[in-house]
Amino acid sequence: MPASLVISAPASGVGKTTLTLALARAWRNRGLNVQCFKSGPDYIDPAFHAAATGRASVNVDSWTMDHSTIAHLVSRAADADVVLAEGSMGLFDGVAARGVSGTGATADIAEMLGWPVVLVIDPSGQAQTAAAIAAGLRDYRAGVRFAGVVLNRVASPRHEDLVRRALNEAGIEVFGALPRHAEISLPKRHLGLVQAEEQAEIGKLIDEAARFVAEHVDLDAVLHAAGKWSPQAAANGLNVTPPGQRIALARDAAFSFVYPHMLEAWRAAGAEIVPFSPLADEVPDASADVCWLPGGYPELHAGKIAANARFRSGLRAFAETRPVHGECGGYMVLGAGLTDADGIRHEMSGLLGLETSFAKRRMHLGYRLAELAAPMPGHQPGARLRGHEFHYSTILAQPDTPLAVVHDATGAVIAETGSRRGHATGTFFHLIAEDR
CATH class of the missing domain: 3.40.50.300 (P-loop containing nucleotide triphosphate hydrolases)
Structure with a gap:
């Protein structure tokens, strides 16, 4: 033992x-x-x-x-x-x-x-x-x-x-x-x-x-x-639904905040993960049926992301026919623009209208329970998703259709609803589990 x-x-x-x-x-x-x-x-x-x-x-x-x-x-x-x-x-x-x-x-x-x-x-x-x-x-x-x-x-x-x-x-x-x-x-x-x-x-x-x-x-x-300690057999496995069968996953220094158990659960459910690097100006794999942009530090690489035209145009082309989802930093990159700590605005992918800024830092921290009002990859309207939000950006505009009603740990409704436009969705919280 x-x-x-x-x-x-x-x-x-x-x-x-x-x-x-x-x-x-x-x-x-x-x-x-x-x-x-x-x-x-x-x-x-x-x-x-x-x-x-x-x-x-x-x-x-x-x-x-x-x-x-x-x-x-x-x-x-x-x-x-x-x-x-x-x-x-x-x-x-x-x-x-x-x-x-x-x-x-x-x-x-x-x-x-x-x-x-x-x-x-x-x-x-x-x-x-x-x-x-x-x-x-x-x-x-x-x-x-x-x-x-x-x-x-x-x-x-x-x-x-x-x-x-x-x-x-x-x-x-x-x-x-x-x-x-x-x-x-x-x-x-x-x-x-x-x-x-x-x-x-x-x-x-x-x-x-x-x-x-x-x-x-x-x-x-x-x-x-x-x-x-003697491990006990679990009655059930992980309660995580993969967002697709073949997942194009952004993975580099700007997109690295992925919970390991999430990737394991996706693979255990039979999904295949195909990583790509936006910082290397790569595009989502053409054979993928969904693209997932996790959180990370896009604010530290905003200029490079804005300059990588192949990545941004490739992401937009992918989203014309297939779902694209972003979490926190990934959500910001799906937006229209990101203003860095020096007050310089960088153009993002424009799949959503979200505008965020790090010029005036404001900490957003805590557990989140989201009740989906619209579908997102792997989850249907009405699903209750549990996760965690942690970032220092300020929302300047969040004009698209709200993705969810989001509550903090006390049950209070918060303004970070996430967004949906066409095949693109995004949330400020990182998904951890779905309520059974």
């Missing part, structure tokens, strides 16, 4: 990803087979997990997924020696209203699967108070098992000693303490970490993180504290 752990923290930015990658690589270097997961709707961290372990990582999310879907996704770890699930935000942070099987909190996954939590604590500017925070998290929810803590960014041996003593008095095991170490900092941008495929030195960075963590953390003690 695999040894299973959840890596979490009191808040974002404490070092969960770095510790997860370091532990995964350190145990892999020992010859262990490590499987990672990501709790919550994050499309960047799973690629880092795959780089560290050599195995594909997928998201598990309690707001958008039911128990059966989560059980199906985690069953891939049956042949692993170690399972690591990286949390999102703080351990108990989710939304106010419960979704399919929870609020989206990491604690939901830990309790549902019975995986103990290793807490990453950054005691900067604290000493004994760090123990109070850890003890509060340990005792907050009875169904969540607590393994112990790893301290990160300790200032000095004296600082470490003060925090360790307080944690020991609270009955909390300390697996190790990490001094500050700039060489293992992962670069970031406005939507989170810079993607793994954009970092040529990612392997060396993970190796250094593994070496550093192995030097300061008792890896054997962490494994000893892990749960022994």
Whole structure:
């Protein structure tokens, strides 16, 4: 049975990803087979997990997924020696209203699967108070098992000693303490970490993180504290309908935000995925019956996309007879224009009338439940789609027929309805699952 752990923290930015990658690589270097997961709707961290372990990582999310879907996704770890699930935000942070099987909190996954939590604590500017925070998290929810803590960014041996003593008095095991170490900092941008495929030195960075963590953390003690988990057979597989039989999928640095479980579900349903690169001025495969433009960073490449006339004309030609769908950044590229952070407007494909701007950044973040008012590839009117929205663009115009009535996690209707015109559709949210 695999040894299973959840890596979490009191808040974002404490070092969960770095510790997860370091532990995964350190145990892999020992010859262990490590499987990672990501709790919550994050499309960047799973690629880092795959780089560290050599195995594909997928998201598990309690707001958008039911128990059966989560059980199906985690069953891939049956042949692993170690399972690591990286949390999102703080351990108990989710939304106010419960979704399919929870609020989206990491604690939901830990309790549902019975995986103990290793807490990453950054005691900067604290000493004994760090123990109070850890003890509060340990005792907050009875169904969540607590393994112990790893301290990160300790200032000095004296600082470490003060925090360790307080944690020991609270009955909390300390697996190790990490001094500050700039060489293992992962670069970031406005939507989170810079993607793994954009970092040529990612392997060396993970190796250094593994070496550093192995030097300061008792890896054997962490494994000893892990749960022994026996995967349960899922009654159903993934609740995802492919958008077509042969899917032309935009895939490059501007179009990379695709949940791995979505692609797996499409293939499992018999669909064939044919990637193409808009940044390389490529066009959708002529034999495809649908084109899908995922999210990513089109705002960083808007000038190149606008200049790639072959891509834009090819996309328009494809949409004359077949469906084209865009998610978030892909939706923006289907629109009429995109204004970048410098205030320069770039002409997009014009399949939709959407105008977006990054000149005045406005964060849109949260779970979304969409009730389709019109069809989109793979889904008929009335379908209830669950997903997640995360971008910093401002909508200047959204003039086309609304695609859906979209609610946030509280049930409030929001303005980002998505659009439909002819064969083109687009949404600001990234699809994760369809309600059964």
